[in-house]
Amino acid sequence: MDFKKKILITGGAGFIGSHLVRLFVKKHPDYQIVNLDKLTYAGNLENLKDVEQAPNYKFVRADITDKAFIDELFQIEKFDAVIHLAAESHVDRSITSPMDFIMTNIVGTVNLLNAARHTWESFDGKLFFHVSTDEVYGSLGETGLFTEETPYDPRSPYSASKASSDHLVRAYFHTYGMPVMISNCSNNYGPYQFPEKLLPLMINNIKNNKPLPIYGDGKYTRDWLWVEDHAAAIELIFHEGQIGETYNIGGNNEWQNIDLVHKLCEIMDRLLGRSEGTSKQLITFVKDRPGHDLRYAIDASKLQNELNWSPTLQTEEGLEKTAKWYLDNEDWLERVTSGAYQDYYKEMYG
Ligand code: NAD
Ligand code: DAU
16 A cells, blocks of 8 residues: 555654554554554553554564664665654653663664654655653743743753753754754653553552652642643644744643642542542652752643644543553553563662
């Protein structure tokens, strides 16, 4: 079959990537979607069971730091566009193992940029879309919002590696005229998120009656976005955004960690048939994350005004859907938390 476009999505077996691959495969049967993923601890092909047989879907297991493989793949496949999500994504891991973040997030991104630049004879109709984070902007005080003009001020090895890759993507736009777009999004939540991140970790621990580790005083603030809303925003920007532009994506939905975990505890008590207040008793304040950013909050008005995007789900509904999904998918949770994850978890939380 002749496809209208061939799109490489990297990191498609991860949390956000799997939602994005599903959206593109289902919504665009006339595009061929090639999902490239190394399948690290965070990548899982089970996340894509419902699309793996689709005629417009193909999986390639590869490491974006493997320059020779990436160069050859681009030469053979002749992609029209790249949507790049593959990354090491967990801040705590970046504190213990920064080099993995430098290699994948920076070197891996440059390998993709170079492969695209060298195989795209003309940039006409081509696009390199980099999926990035609001953490590149640093940390806010009690007030204010990150806009697309906020100067970069990354403070963790993770955010510094993402800031670096954003800068490189922009450098390829300015230096070589490569058609690029960047999106910077706030904290995502929903199904298929590896249970090391706040919400799935808390859901898993509540289910297993384990302590709920809250870093510091729990007053750190994040803006939460339903993962399918993020995927929809990327798909919209991919089709209607302007070359060379950056778009902030956020839920306009700020929560202090402790309040969010309290809300989740209420929902979990109800879903598990436990008496009110049971799960909250598991909350344990633990040593703070080094360099913990106080607050992130996104001004997504550019995306809302120019492309008419807005988030669809309110937190309470989203939290309930998320909690139910993890409870209904115990096998998935079991499988992704066995093996190497056990050692990491022990080291982090005892
Ligand atoms: P994730 O950790 O769930 O998934 C990352 C995926 O990348 C995994 O499937 C993994 O196997 C793959 N990968 C890692 N290293 C690789 C390598 N060297 N080569 C090929 N594949 C590799 O991450 P996520 O939460 O889905 O985040 C996806 C992207 O979105 C990342 O770039 C992240 O920085 C960005 N982002 C995440 C959030 C969030 O809240 N999770 C918010 C904003 C932006
Ligand atoms: O803002 C976007 C970013 O959001 C993404 O770029 C990252 O990939 C993603 O991991 C996320 O980063 P955070 O550091 O904000 O997410 P995390 O789930 O690790 O933590 C959310 C908040 O909860 C943060 O303030 C730290 C706190 N926390 C986290 C964990 C895992 C706890 O208090 N206890 C925990 O056990």
